[in-house]
Amino acid sequence: MIYPQKHSLTSDDKEMALLKAKAWVDAEQKRRSQQRRLSHIGTQEEYVAALKAMNLSDKKRAMLVAHKNAPERRLSAEQLAHAAGWANHSTANLHYGNLAHDIAFYIGLVATKKDRSASTYALGEYDESTSEWIMHEEVANALETLNIT
Structure with missing residues (x-):
């Protein structure tokens, strides 16, 4: 979970200080989740913090940039592989999935599926009719904010 600002909590009692800290974390988590479009999609602010x-x-980086710059932010796994210089989509799936998993874990996103590939939904939605991933607008905007182009 990301908390870029420092917060001080004071108390004479360690247990009370711990309770205050837990209450603050719970309130911050609730605030962040209420700002999300869906539970498995972070806010632009959260993606910026995670990518930083x-x-x-x-x-x-090459896969993210290619995905962001693709028409309608849509790319197939083969196109992601090509962007990174790999010969097949299996390698791209592994690395893009691991990146998505790390971002989802950092932000504290809820997966939409129970399998390991579910983390990829933190970066985009899969269109089965075209076999393409569509990058979330929040991710694309975070990349722009960070000048990852």
């Missing part, structure tokens, strides 16, 4: 905290490899 990550050490993106050149290949992951």
